[in-house]
Every structure is written in structure tokens, then in C-alpha cells.
Amino acid sequence: MNGEDITAVDVVVVGVGTMGSMALWQLSQVPGLRVLGIEQFGPAHTYGSFSGESRLYRAAAKEGRIYIPALLESRRLWQELEAESGRRLLLPVGALSIGPEGHEDLASTLAAIREYDLPHRVLDAAELAATYPQFAVRPGDIGILDELGGGLRPELAVMSATERAVARGAEVRYHTEVLGLAEDGDGVTVSTSTGTIRARRVVVTAGSWTTRVLPELRSLIHVEAYALTWFMPRHLELFTPERFPVFMRDLDGVHAFGAPSLDGYSIKMCPHLMWPPLDHPSQVPATISPEQLAWAGEWAQRMIPDLVPDPVRWSVHHDSVSPDHVPVIDRVGAGHIVVATGMSGNGFKFAPVYGRVVAELATQGASALQHPMFTLAGHLDRAGVAA
Numbered sequence: 001m002n003g004e005d006i007t008a009v010d011v012v013v014v015g016v017g018t019m020g021s022m023a024l025w026q027l028s029q030v031p032g033l034r035v036l037g038i039e040q041f042g043p044a045h046t047y048g049s050f051s052g053e054s055r056l057y058r059a060a061a062k063e064g065r066i067y068i069p070a071l072l073e074s075r076r077l078w079q080e081l082e083a084e085s086g087r088r089l090l091l092p093v094g095a096l097s098i099g100p101e102g103h104e105d106l107a108s109t110l111a112a113i114r115e116y117d118l119p120h121r122v123l124d125a126a127e128l129a130a131t132y133p134q135f136a137v138r139p140g141d142i143g144i145l146d147e148l149g150g151g152l153r154p155e156l157a158v159m160s161a162t163e164r165a166v167a168r169g170a171e172v173r174y175h176t177e178v179l180g181l182a183e184d185g186d187g188v189t190v191s192t193s194t195g196t197i198r199a200r201r202v203v204v205t206a207g208s209w210t211t212r213v214l215p216e217l218r219s220l221i222h223v224e225a226y227a228l229t230w231f232m233p234r235h236l237e238l239f240t241p242e243r244f245p246v247f248m249r250d251l252d253g254v255h256a257f258g259a260p261s262l263d264g265y266s267i268k269m270c271p272h273l274m275w276p277p278l279d280h281p282s283q284v285p286a287t288i289s290p291e292q293l294a295w296a297g298e299w300a301q302r303m304i305p306d307l308v309p310d311p312v313r314w315s316v317h318h319d320s321v322s323p324d325h326v327p328v329i330d331r332v333g334a335g336h337i338v339v340a341t342g343m344s345g346n347g348f349k350f351a352p353v354y355g356r357v358v359a360e361l362a363t364q365g366a367s368a369l370q371h372p373m374f375t376l377a378g379h380l381d382r383a384g385v386a387a
């Protein structure tokens with residue numbers, strides 16, 4: 001294709017990462033719809049918000065009960081994608097939250113569990129130490145095991161959703177950057193680095209790059225850097241997925257999360273490192289300082305004493321973030337463009353269901369799964385800005 005050609009399709013999906021691959025998968029299930037995904041990098045590349053081996057799935061969201069219906073539907077869709085692709089994407093290892101009894105996150109997790117009657121176990125300090133001897137447990141700690149929780153395989157999930165969409169007739173153009181969107185009364189003209197495309201609807205799932213395509217969202221969306229660290233246990237057999245869940249641990253004001261060993265030599269264990277907010281993923285720090293790594297190692301070992309405190313692997317990633325960490329999922333402009341962004345370090349577990357929401361917004365104009373808090377008007381209202 002050269003710059004003079006204009007391809008015409010029903011829906012263009014800008015960005016085939018987490019949300020984009022799931023949107024494509026959902027859109028490809030609409031009979032007769034011509035769908036095109038455009039991705040600036042290659043398939044399941046390393047630059048997006050999804051890379052890093054694993055993600056936590058929790059049904060019992062500490063973030064609030066508004067998310068639980070979506071999380072349960074998302075789990076069903078994860079299982080559907082597993083069945084369709086023949087791949088294990090959601091490891092059923094459970095999600096364990098540990099902290100002092102009464103900790104705010106534990107209280108909201110328990111409230112969600114009770115309201116939705118979710119399968120779980122609450123362990124007091126003695127039960128916790130006996131069941132999960134991997135963790136250092138203090139008197140007064142409790143553990144909540146979300147039995148529907150588990151570990152997601154993000155790169156495999158993005159690849160699987162995209163492959164299923166392509167098998168149903170969707171097209172994907174890789175190594176093609178969307179440079180601009182021009183909306184008119186009938187649709188959108190999409191300018192890309194390899195030509196122009198005319199679409200009836202456009203779904204923007206560009207993650208941390210969203211404001212380059214939709215600059216009008218600059219007041220809402222910024223980018224944050226997040227680190228992942230892996231440590232080697234002395235007794236690897238205690239940390240296999242058969243024996244060890246995904247977890248979140250709060251200790252003396254430090255929050256950490258992690259996952260069992262998936263590489264056969266280390267576990268993911270990430271005491272939360274922080275950087276100032278960024279405008280663009282190109283500003284993500286290329287390295288983690290020795291001091292930061294030493295701090296992470298100290299906390300990793302304090303929480304899980306079997307770990308050697310020198311990390312064997314680490315990486316820095318990014319995500320798009322909204323002011324109150326609620327995602328932005330809505331139609332924008334004159335209504336031909338739909339966006340899903342501002343996943344705020346929390347979006348992977350929701351990916352298939354948010355893929356469905358944007359697919360429904362693009363094809364039907366509305367989605368029963370779009371919570372009012374996700375709308376632009378809702379965000380602007382909470383930010384105290386007139387819509």
C-alpha cells in the first residue's frame with residue numbers, strides 16, 4: 001500500500017496491546033464486520049503495559065465493589081479465550097492478600113467478598129504461618145485467599161486474542177503508527193505511517209500513548225512507571241504454582257505483590273518502587289538504581305525470608321493513569337471514536353471485559369458493562385471540570 005491508497009473498513013482499532021487485542025477478539029465475533037487493528041510495534045512486543053511474564057487476577061477487588069460484576073464476567077471471558085486458543089492463560093493458583101487485620105485494603109477486599117459471596121478463606125496469623133510458611137507472618141496479620149484469583153500470562157493472552165480475531169477474519173497491520181484521527185459526519189479518517197484508512201468507527205486502545213492520538217485527554221491521562229523485580233528463593237520447591245499463590249503483602253507501610261515461579265528459578269516479588277508522573281512512555285527510566293534495587297531486595301527478604309535479596313531480573317514498564325485510577329472508557333468527539341485508557345496499573349485482569357465494552361460502544365453505541373464512573377462526563381465531574 002502507498003500513501004495514495006485509502007482502505008475502507010468498519011472499525012479500526014488503534015493499538016493492538018492489552019485492550020486492543022481483546023477489542024479485536026470481541027469485534028471479530030460480530031458477523032460481517034470488517035475490522036482492522038493497527039499496531040506501531042510487532043505482535044506481543046516488549047514495549048507495552050502488558051509485558052513482564054505475569055499479571056494478578058483478583059475477583060475480590062480491593063478497589064471497590066463496582067468492579068466485581070466486570071471481574072466475574074472477565075473471568076468467564078478469560079476461560080472462553082483459553083478454550084478457544086487451547087492455551088492456559090489464567091493459572092488457578094488463588095490470590096492471597098496479607099496485612100495487619102483492619103488494613104484498609106483487606107477491609108475492602110472482605111467487604112467485596114461478603115457482598116458478592118465470593119469463595120474465599122480468611123486465615124489468622126497462626127493459620128497463615130502454617131499454610132503459607134513462605135511468608136514472614138507477624139502477630140495480628142491476617143490472610144485473605146481469593147479462591148477465584150490467579151495469575152494471568154499477559155504476552156500469551158495478547159497473542160491468543162489477536163490470533164483468534166485474525167482467525168475470524170480481522171486484519172492486523174504491525175509496524176504501522178497511527179499519526180492522527182480526523183472525525184467528520186460519517187466516520188473517521190485515520191492517517192498512519194503507511195497510508196490512510198477510512199473507518200466508520202475507531203477504537204483507541206493506545207495505552208500510555210493515548211494522548212498523542214487524542215490530545216484532548218491530556219488533562220485526564222498521565223503516564224506512570226512501574227518496576228518488576230524477580231528474586232531467587234533458596235527452596236524453589238516452595239514457590240511453584242502448585243504451592244504458591246499470586247499475592248499482595250502490606251508490611252509497615254510498604255506494599256508488594258508477586259507471583260509463583262514461572263521461569264523455574266525465581267519468583268516475581270515487587271516491593272512498590274515509585275517515580276514521578278510522566279507525560280510519555282519514552283520518559284520511562286531505563287534503569288533501576290542500585291539503591292532502589294537494594295531497598296526492594298531488603299523488603300522482599302523481610303516479607304519472604306527464603307529469598308536471596310539480590311534480584312536476578314528486573315524491568316521497568318509503564319501504564320496510562322487517570323486522576324482517581326478509574327479507567328476512561330467512553331465515546332469521544334462526535335461519537336465515532338471510542339477510547340479505553342487510564343488503566344492505572346490495574347487493567348489487565350479486566351482486559352477481555354473492557355474489550356467487550358469498547359466493541360459494544362463502537363457497534364451499538366452503548367454497553368451495559370460501561371460503569372457511569374468510566375465516562376468522560378463522570379471523570380470531568382469528579383475532577384470538578386465542566387463537561
Ligand SMILES: Cc1cc2nc3c(=O)[nH]c(=O)nc-3n(C[C@H](O)[C@H](O)[C@H](O)COP(=O)(O)OP(=O)(O)OC[C@H]3O[C@@H](n4cnc5c(N)ncnc54)[C@H](O)[C@@H]3O)c2cc1C
Binds near residue numbers: 016320
Ligand atoms: C509492571 C506492571 C504490572 C502490572 N500488574 C498488573 C496486575 O498484576 N494485574 C492487573 O490487572 N493489571 C496490572 N497492570 C496493569 C495492566 O497491565 C495495564 O493496565 C494494561 O496492560 C494496559 O493495557 P493498554 O491496552 O491500555 O496498554 P498496552 O497494553 O500498552 O497497549 C497499547 C498498545 O497501543 C499501541 N499504540 C500506541 N499508540 C499507537 C499508535 N499511535 N499507533 C499504533 N499503535 C499504537 C502500543 O504499541 C501498545 O501495543 C500492571 C501494569 C504494569 C506496567
